Amino acid sequence: MHIKQAVYIISSPEFEKCPVADKPEYAFIGRSNVGKSSLINMLCNNDKLAKTSGSPGKTQLINHFEITSVSDLEADQNKKEVIYKWNLVDLPGYGFAKVSMRSRRRWEQMIENYLRKRENLTMVFVLIDARHSPQKIDLEFLENLKLWQIPFSLVFTKSDKENQRTVSKNVKDFLEAMRKTWQFLPQHFVTSAVKKTGKSKILDLIHETNVELQKESQKSRVKSQ
Numbered sequence: 001m002h003i004k005q006a007v008y009i010i011s012s013p014e015f016e017k018c019p020v021a022d023k024p025e026y027a028f029i030g031r032s033n034v035g036k037s038s039l040i041n042m043l044c045n046n047d048k049l050a051k052t053s054g055s056p057g058k059t060q061l062i063n064h065f066e067i068t069s070v071s072d073l074e075a076d077q078n079k080k081e082v083i084y085k086w087n088l089v090d091l092p093g094y095g096f097a098k099v100s101m102r103s104r105r106r107w108e109q110m111i112e113n114y115l116r117k118r119e120n121l122t123m124v125f126v127l128i129d130a131r132h133s134p135q136k137i138d139l140e141f142l143e144n145l146k147l148w149q150i151p152f153s154l155v156f157t158k159s160d161k162e163n164q165r166t167v168s169k170n171v172k173d174f175l176e177a178m179r180k181t182w183q184f185l186p187q188h189f190v191t192s193a194v195k196k197t198g199k200s201k202i203l204d205l206i207h208e209t210n211v212e213l214q215k216e217s218q219k220s221r222v223k224s225q
């Protein structure tokens with residue numbers, strides 16, 4: 001699959017102001033500076049889509065993009081191009097050192113509301129910096145997702161910034177740390193926005209999920225006729 005078009009829709013200060021929930025939605029979140037904007041831009045082939053290195057405080061908004069993606073011809077049995085529409089959501093990052101308690105609370109409330117109430121939310125991609133050993137703040141965020149039963153995948157970012165052995169060790173250690181409280185481990189991707197690695201695997205997962213969702217909605221339409 002590849003992305004044909006990515007259009008910025010709106011930035012919302014709260015869940016209630018988000019656009020109509022009429023398409024599958026994939027949200028991206030992680031610690032500030034984890035490489036979220038760079039990853040989104042890599043996935044969408046557009047260097048200017050999500051703003052990179054936004055300053056803290058100004059970025060506490062839920063940013064919606066409408067994506068048009070196309071199945072790759074060679075992968076499609078019918079050799080027919082199929083178009084999918086879905087939303088990509090850039091969520092404000094956590095872990096800014098210099099934000100006030102008030103703005104942290106506001107962030108927590110906004111994120112919790114969005115994640116728990118957004119009915120078209122299909123999957124969350126949680127970004128983890130591949131240069132570091134497991135960080136408490138990331139593991140704690142995942143515990144919330146467990147509590148709220150939100151499906152998610154992990155995306156390890158900036159893998160080009162460290163040698164491969166260190167990256168593999170950090171990934172392994174992170175998954176090991178999860179194992180202490182998780183029965184099942186999530187799917188994970190190792191990426192670099194500089195080297196453009198991990199892109200097709202993430203897009204494949206989104207595509208397969210969209211195909212499944214479309215099949216399900218067709219089935220339920222037939223049933224209700």
Ligand code: GDP
Binds near residue numbers: 032036193194195
């Ligand atoms: P955000 O705050 O999570 O949106 O992070 P950004 O995408 O703005 O990235 C933060 C910094 O890390 C910027 O200077 C990026 O150029 C850099 N960066 C992001 N992804 C990568 C990557 O895959 N490789 C390298 N070497 N640098 C990256």
